[in-house]
Amino acid sequence: MLKYLEISKEVQDALNNGQAVVALESTIISHGMPYPENVETALTVEKIIRENGAVPATIGVIGGCLKAGLTAREIEYLGKKGQEVLKVSRRDLPYVVAKGLDGATTVASTMIIAEMSGIKVFATGGIGGVHRGGEQSFDISADLQELSKTNVAVVSAGVKSILDIGLTLEYLETYGVPVIGFGTDEFPAFYTRKSGYKVNFTADTPEELARIIKVKWDLGLKGGVVVANPIPEEYSLDNEEISRAIDSAVLEAAEKGVKGKEVTPYLLARVKDITGGKSLEANIQLVLNNARLAAKIAVALSRI
Template sequence: MNFNKYLDVAPEVAQAVAAGRPVVALESTIISHGMPYPQNVETALRVEAIIRENGAVPATIAIINGRLKAGCTKEEIEYLGKQGPKVNKASRRDLAVLVSKGADGATTVTTTMIIAHMAGIKIFATGGIGGVHRGAETTMDISADLEELAHTPVMVVCAGAKSILDLGLTLEYLETHGVPVIGYGTKELPAFYTRKSGFSVDYRLDTPEELAAAFRTSLALGFEGGMLVTNPIPEEFSMDPAVINRAIDAALAEAKEQGIHGKETTPFLLAKVKELTGGDSLDSNIQLVFNNARLAAQTACAMCEDK
């Protein structure tokens, strides 16, 4: 099936992909659902600027008026930011309906990977991936991000899985589905707001060149899945694990009490954690996204240099 008739690739992005120049995909859920306006737009544009400063072309991905966008204009990013949570949070299951209805969608890790792959983009920078939620043994609440990583050949650079999740089960799920989990400069899985989790990753790689070589080899071997690079939040922005874990426990208890579930869970928990930490968690979130954008751009450049 050819999805390209639904896909709009920004001219700059299309030219870069065709010429073999480095491109980095970015999600749009962080714009519409991750933080308030205008901070969301300012952050999104700063992330794009960081990618350019590090030698790559940014491609913010979204669904606007039923069109899959690989590369958004400043005006489109402004629109997504102003609309905020009124924009549908779009995972794989939502794509066909949103496109057929001509609706808008803010792309999650899953849908950003899908659209990036359609557009020929191999590297994607985000904050943290979804994963196995705490209590999933009874709720079966497992993010579609993990399944997408197993099937779509895009490298995802993140700060680990969000610490609101069950990190041990998330790693087990990725292992079962054959997704390599790389620690950038570390053998320990970073836990989004903090640098340490107590869980080990599969491999430690220390340079963008090593990351590029590993992913290039994966593609050359014909593996259909992606690769997860976990990049610890910079030390100066890392939160106290005791503080963040207390906030997460309180947020989880309130979510259970209110019956929050499904795709509403993560936005609710992140907003609650932000409230409980006096906004410190949002500041950390922004800084780790900047950090991941730098590494993704450097890795994309190294991928191109390896040719």
């Protein structure tokens, strides 16, 4: 396994010394935002993680090599190539590595590479979930299965309301994945702080979150933990406005026959256009907010 994996010296030194490390995905760079905002956000996220006492490990696949700790040049490369880079989930990793291709890692594949590397905390924007109409189409993100079997805590602003939030939470419950709200008992809906759905548990400090995460794994309960961290109030979008934008984008995607892993990038781009760019600013701010919390959790875990 290790012959396919390259861990940067900074990340490996931190792991060897028991320092806090936070994994970051690369799909948000290549598929989640336009250039140059994607690269600027990725580098700012790394800076915030360092400012909060942890070492960032942006994860991706370059030339068939699984990388934990991309360089600034590699982040720029993935950002400029954008959607030309393959979006890589669990099923895609063997193909991309064998063919020597570049890949931007999703939540699922980032979790896999993080666990291979020994990284326990991962900050992202939002996790994948059950798509609307998933009870008929079975269009369910591989992120949810990965959360049931890979020991990485994922800090996110919930799931995008382009998904079926209720079914997503039911799926996580079925597979025994704890969903813990940070300072809230309501599951956030990415662009907004409210969804109308409750989380399983709440925690008010990073230290409390770290203890829960550690006890879960100490008990031998395999799988991840979802830390639901609402977008800051000042950047939260109006519920009705974002719902209208998403409904419109979902309808357009269906009419155009957009399917599979192309759905989310298409919907994000359309929602950005419909909201006049407000959704992009919200996306950036929630990612930064998640990075701060993830770093604090990682530091707390390193001290237990």
